[in-house]
Amino acid sequence: MLSTAKGKGQILLALFFTSTFIPSLLTFSPMPATHKNLVLIGPMGSGKSSIGQALAASLQFSFTDTDSLITTSLQSPITQIFAEHGEPFFRKTESATLASLSPISHSVISTGGGIILLPKNRPLLQNLGFVIFLTASDDTLFSRVSRNQNRPLLQTENPRATMAAITAARLPLYSATAHFTLDTTSLSRTRTLSILLDEAQRALALTPPNP
Numbered sequence: 001m002l003s004t005a006k007g008k009g010q011i012l013l014a015l016f017f018t019s020t021f022i023p024s025l026l027t028f029s030p031m032p033a034t035h036k037n038l039v040l041i042g043p044m045g046s047g048k049s050s051i052g053q054a055l056a057a058s059l060q061f062s063f064t065d066t067d068s069l070i071t072t073s074l075q076s077p078i079t080q081i082f083a084e085h086g087e088p089f090f091r092k093t094e095s096a097t098l099a100s101l102s103p104i105s106h107s108v109i110s111t112g113g114g115i116i117l118l119p120k121n122r123p124l125l126q127n128l129g130f131v132i133f134l135t136a137s138d139d140t141l142f143s144r145v146s147r148n149q150n151r152p153l154l155q156t157e158n159p160r161a162t163m164a165a166i167t168a169a170r171l172p173l174y175s176a177t178a179h180f181t182l183d184t185t186s187l188s189r190t191r192t193l194s195i196l197l198d199e200a201q202r203a204l205a206l207t208p209p210n211p
């Protein structure tokens with residue numbers, strides 16, 4: 001069953017790449033080779049997907065989400081992948097997915113909260129582009145993730161404590177990987193986007209499109 005899922009996954013991943021990674025139609029000034037995408041890292045609930053989609057729309061970049069690539073390629077939700085194959089299998093798949101992104105550019109890439117765990121992933125993230133660590137207070141993060149049940153690592157007796165412990169343990173890894181860190185606890189979504197757009201334009205050497 002696993003090999004069937006893997007076979008389908010390879011085909012789906014190939015289709016995804018040919019259909020999605022079409023370069024932006026906008027003309028931008030040249031970017032340094034090392035900063036060709038924006039890469040969002042950070043704990044569960046830090047807003048990587050929702051802020052990432054808004055950033056991609058503003059920059060006219062594509063949006064890429066490693067969790068979505070994994071669920072599409074394996075045709076299975078993250079909770080089911082963890083339940084059926086375990087976390088090590090998920091991490092391996094996540095790492096292979098990340099490695100497969102190296103050809104892309106002009107994309108905002110949102111990643112799963114645990115992507116910084118495997119040491120080999122950290123240089124891969126940095127080579128993909130400008131890495132932004134999004135974070136927020138434990139209360140803010142927990143209030144966001146408690147809205148749904150799709151985080152397998154939080155299916156514990158005390159998900160709030162689990163979440164805080166996971167976030168604290170990973171903090172040095174996020175910090176060591178990121179080029180820029182933003183704590184959004186007391187920021188509105190509009191302010192968050194404005195700060196990140198300024199940073200992106202600076203880091204990626206983008207020229208805003210002519211009016």
Ligand code: S3P
Nearest residue numbers: 043044067078112113114151152
């Ligand atoms: C995980 C975070 C999740 C997902 C998986 C594992 C983690 O992504 O990759 O459930 O280890 O923190 P989000 O950060 O988008 O919730």
